[in-house]
Amino acid sequence: MSQLYPLKFNPILKDKIWGGQKLKTLLNKQSNLPNIGESWEISDVEGDTSIVSNGSLAGQSLKELLETYKGDLIGEKNYKVFENKFPLLIKFIDAKQDLSIQLHPNDELAAERHNSFGKTEMWYVFQADEDSNLIVGFNQDMTAEKYLEHLENKTLTKILNFDKVQTGDTYFIEVGRVHAIGAGVMVAEIQQTSDITYRVYDWDRVDDQGNERELHNDLAIDAIDFDMPDNFRVTYDKTENTSNEMVSCPYFTTSYLKVTEPLKKENKEDSFLIYMCVEGDAEISANGVTESIKKGETLLLPAAIKNFEIKAKDATLLEVYV
Structure with a gap:
């Protein structure tokens, strides 16, 4: 394999x-x-x-x-x-x-x-x-x-x-x-x-x-749920070079990640990670493979990969796991 x-x-x-x-x-x-x-x-x-x-x-x-x-x-x-x-x-x-x-x-x-x-x-x-x-x-x-x-x-x-x-x-x-x-x-x-x-x-x-x-x-x-509260707008932090949680529900958790310097990351979840690039471009390296990702591209990091690196001068990523 x-x-x-x-x-x-x-x-x-x-x-x-x-x-x-x-x-x-x-x-x-x-x-x-x-x-x-x-x-x-x-x-x-x-x-x-x-x-x-x-x-x-x-x-x-x-x-x-x-x-x-x-x-x-x-x-x-x-x-x-x-x-x-x-x-x-x-x-x-x-x-x-x-x-x-x-x-x-x-x-x-x-x-x-x-x-x-x-x-x-x-x-x-x-x-x-x-x-x-x-x-x-x-x-x-x-x-x-x-x-x-x-x-x-x-x-x-x-x-x-x-x-x-x-x-x-x-x-x-x-x-x-x-x-x-x-x-x-x-x-x-x-x-x-x-x-x-x-x-x-x-x-x-x-x-x-x-x-x-x-x-x-x-x-x-x-x-239709007619009794739903108006809690649909999401507020979140935008601290650079760290994952800022936006939405967490039983189906997925999504964080905002603005990368301006090389980041060594560890996946502590028993889950895959998905990165959607919504601004700029970045490189993600794991297991000896480096893959670039630019605005409008998406990358899946398998759950078995626990340590990886993200490099970018200025990229905004959405980080998703289950």
Whole structure:
């Protein structure tokens, strides 16, 4: 069995009705798709499994790596829970237009209805046009009755909370919370491995054939949590050269790491580490292998690697583990 090292994967690019070209122009993703909405950086979603792009394991899928390396790849405790299923889906998203108003079901509903995990997620805004918004939650106390009335009357946007955003703003999107990424915003998204989304309103948008996208209001009404507090904005420290925890939940922990000098790091978690580069560029070295990572790139450090080094003059990384 060959030795594990810092792994990179080929991005899986998704054409979306609301997508743009920033993933290509700003993040150098190679594609001829007209509206690139998402770059799936690390994925084990059925039919969209990531393929290693670097080193001796190049060409192998994430699924094959899991079957071969098990706990050495994702951590022993993670392997006991998830077995040959990678627990996170890591993306960069470019919204040229507003995404649909949507929400995600919890683990219980997702398992029962879709044989899937739920979809708890977080967003880190790493580019936002002037005056662009995220929609998160409601702007007033909400009941199912009041919500349905607005849905019926096509006045849903009157009760939604619009937040103006800028680089560095971070949001924790729990299952059951109504949300949407607004036009002009690019985010790094960290989420459970799930592609289950309930669309409730799509701005009456139609595709080239004049068709509206499917809505899931029958499924959504049971999945919305109307009593959720407005605790979705994340505050965090930005101390340089140290991991500043942003979000910690049962599904993932994400920290903000600004690197301005060489850092010797130790992975004390029984987990893989993921580094998403959201600004600048860095080098990560482990087991005699040095891999560069620049803005818009993602790297997976297998759990078996306990000591490694990060070198950068000025890079901002999101550090993720389970």
